[in-house]
Amino acid sequence: MKRLFLFAIVVFSSVSCFSKTIDNDIKSELEKTEFRNITQNDFEKLRKEIFRMLNSDDVSLNDFHQFYREKIKPSKDENLMNIAFYTLVEKGLLEDSTDSQIQIHYLEEQQNLSQNLPNIKRFYDLLIACESDFTKKELFAIEQSFYDKNYDKIVNQEWDDETKQQKRKVTLMHNSKLFRRYLRHK
Numbered sequence: 001m002k003r004l005f006l007f008a009i010v011v012f013s014s015v016s017c018f019s020k021t022i023d024n025d026i027k028s029e030l031e032k033t034e035f036r037n038i039t040q041n042d043f044e045k046l047r048k049e050i051f052r053m054l055n056s057d058d059v060s061l062n063d064f065h066q067f068y069r070e071k072i073k074p075s076k077d078e079n080l081m082n083i084a085f086y087t088l089v090e091k092g093l094l095e096d097s098t099d100s101q102i103q104i105h106y107l108e109e110q111q112n113l114s115q116n117l118p119n120i121k122r123f124y125d126l127l128i129a130c131e132s133d134f135t136k137k138e139l140f141a142i143e144q145s146f147y148d149k150n151y152d153k154i155v156n157q158e159w160d161d162e163t164k165q166q167k168r169k170v171t172l173m174h175n176s177k178l179f180r181r182y183l184r185h186k
Contacts, residue, residue: 038075046071046080054087061091065102078113085110089122094129103130111146115153117168124175128182136183143183147176 038046053059053067064087072084088106097103107130110116110123123146131139150172159165 038077038080042075043077043080046075046077047083050080050083050087054090059091061088061093061096064088064091073109078115081109081113082116082118085116085119085122089119089125094125100130100133104133107142111142115150116146117150117153120150120168120171121175124179127179131186136186139183140180143176143179147172 068084072080107126154168
């Protein structure tokens with residue numbers, strides 16, 4: 001059991017280091033969003049509020065969770081949901097949340113989005129955090145569904161820069177491979 005735990009730490013530490021190199025790309029991508037289900041003005045207000053809350057030490061995970069339920073989820077805007085998920089993870093969804101049902105809720109929220117390109121690593125981290133709530137077969141199915149959806153989006157989306165497309169593809173493939181390895185050794 002200790003070897004499995006140490007293996008998991010080593011694997012996800014390497015993923016974390018890899019992920020940090022593209023974190024700035026993700027932040028800029030999150031800021032360049034399209035307007036879909038709400039007006040541009042409402043989108044901007046909510047986006048600014050999310051980033052204000054992200055940068056505030058006075059906003060707890062529970063405060064942001066409440067904000068998500070009241071403002072972000074009703075907007076049904078996938079871009080805001082991706083920005084909010086990023087903020088939830090930064091506010092401690094993985095480390096500080098003691099309620100696995102909240103984690104599972106956000107796992108399902110991310111699964112229901114048409115794409116999660118800005119949050120690939122965060123999704124895999126959350127999936128690991130929720131692993132005790134699912135069978136191995138269910139975890140593989142969740143991961144495969146996430147992978148297929150996002151791989152299709154990466155391949156079929158028009159990119160202004162092929163380098164960004166390649167980075168996203170590598171990030172998705174790398175995290176998938178590490179997650180599957182982790183599950184096989186579990």
